[in-house]
Amino acid sequence: MVQLTFYGGVNEIGGNKILLEDKDTRIFLDFGKSFTCGCDYFTGWLSPRRINGLGDYFHCGLLPKISGIYAEDQLKFTDLPYTEPSIDAIFLSHAHFDHIAHIEFVDPKIPVYLGEGTKLFVKSQEETSTFSDYGEHPYKTFRTGDKIQIGNIVVEPIHVDHSIPAAYGFLIHTSEGTLVYTGDLRLHGPRKDMTEEFIDRACDSDPIAMICEGTRMVEVERRKNYSEQQVKQHSDEVVSSTDKMVFFTHYSRDMDRFRSLYSVAKDNSRRIVVSTKTAYLLSKLVDDKRLDLPDPVKDDDILVYFKRKKSGDFEEKDYYLWERPFIDKIVTFEDIHKKQSEYVMDLGFYQFAELVDIKPDSGSHFIHSMSEPFSDEDIEDEVMHNWLKLFNLQFHQLHASGHMNRQQLGKLIRKVNPKKLFPIHTENPQLFKSLGYDVQIVECEHNYNI
Ligand SMILES: [Zn+2]
Incomplete structure (x- = not known):
């Protein structure tokens, strides 16, 4: 049985944290920070205290209490006891902070897989900002076409065009079939050929399910649609x-x-x-x-x-x-x-x-x-x-978005033709239903079979 649990990116744009379990193999797809994370309790210079690790985050309900993922020193002032890692790997799709920022709390024993470019962004940010520290991790870089075996799962990263270099979608070959994860992507940027390649490969894999971003899945688009x-x-x-x-x-x-x-x-x-x-x-x-x-x-x-x-x-x-x-x-x-x-x-x-x-x-x-x-x-x-x-x-x-518009999302989904669809990274998951697919509207921290 292969299961998905969404800890972020649910009814919101950003904050993706998706747990994929295939028997005893457990990986996370992205580990990002929501744009709204903490805005009910923190503002301006009032922010969670670094010295308290995850203490302020847990107390205010800003991060899920999951055993076996967080670093021992981050848990010191919380009621969640430290345990050895129960997560085999984290895969980061790209270097936007709503996909990567919370790796700062992750146990340094857990390998973090990311594109070469994503690692450069992370390092550069750490070196030029007093406030940025993503923590120590055994980073493992990948390129398009690599096949990375983690227990029962094989992850295949494929480049996509987005508003940051080194963005990837993933084909994840599980014991039930292939799951597609889009990450964030667009078709009107200078490297739309990369997104097209991702879509072709996703289609060829005959996927049983797709986790699809929906930033611009809106009733009426009010913004200018520049390329x-x-x-x-x-x-x-x-x-x-x-x-x-x-x-x-x-x-x-x-x-x-x-x-x-x-x-x-x-x-x-x-x-x-x-x-x-x-x-x-x-x-x-x-x-x-x-x-x-x-x-x-x-x-x-x-x-x-x-x-x-x-x-x-x-x-x-x-x-x-x-x-x-x-x-x-x-x-x-x-x-x-x-x-x-x-x-x-x-x-x-x-x-x-x-x-x-x-x-x-x-x-x-x-x-x-x-x-x-x-x-x-x-x-x-x-x-x-x-x-x-x-x-x-x-x-x-004058701006061009990093995301597909509603029509392009429709085209993407029809082409890939997954048996089941999990819309995330969107405020309007219900709009995906108009496409006529088996759409699973997800709730935070619930388990779903793929
Ligand atoms: Zn992004």
Whole structure:
């Protein structure tokens, strides 16, 4: 008997934590953090205390009390006794935090399987952020086409296109038949061929069941439905029609978007200015040649923005060790101010105070290359627009989603044709029923046979 238990991603977008049991073999598919995790009890600087391990999480009901998965030191201040691992492996589909973040609590004895690129993202995040620590794990990297045997199960990762490199779906060959897990995926990105390959392989496996993401399974789509190519084209229209400064913001791990904005800058004889964090991430990702990303140290079209520190002299010693390799590519607020027509600058929301130093000319541009706000009362969105008004920056909303829309999901499901369907990572699982499949609407922490 093969069973599934969903500990996250149920009636919500993100937070996937799926337990698959085949006789005495037990694996988790993703171990992510919900976007809403803890928002009833924690906000701003009030957050679960790291020193208390899982104590605050369990007390507030933020993570399931499962024996044999968590690290001994994380359980120290809880009523769940530590036991040796009862989970054989965790498979991570991609490096978005709603799929990986809670591995920080996982027992370091449990192997974590992930794509080469996903490991680079994890390491880069840990090295450049004081708050990120995913814990020690025996990481095992995979590539498309590998067949990884874990007890009674064989897991076959296959690349898909998503808004982050190194995203995978899985074909999981169990003693009852093949189970397909989509992870997150799209068909309108630059590597839609990878998603098509995944769909073909999933179809050929004649699956008994599919766990399918449904981020954009909505009654009526209200957001713009751009492809990456359209985002690039419209960004080019903005940049080519002005000699003023152009700022943009994007999800820091969306390298397709970085590539788009990088080309737009270059095509318009401008140089792209990135943060030290993005420079560091790029310097790690260039090792993966297939990603075809520019090297921030060697590429003359990339400059790196160093913030003003106490000395005011931009001396190497003012900066973190990981920032220093990019000091030769330095660009300061004064440089940007003087030559506004020569740059396209990556400016994240949390860096907006830099505008006070940069002093962009009135009528400069800001490309918001991220999702539109999820609610009308989004505080950050309001604050962002206050800043834009303060500097009279022209706002452009240009974003391509990392997910399939409703029609594409329908096509995917019809093609793969699973006998049973488990919609997750969606707020509207019931909408999948209109496709006429045997749809299992799942509840949190219940067991389902596949
Ligand atoms: Zn994702």
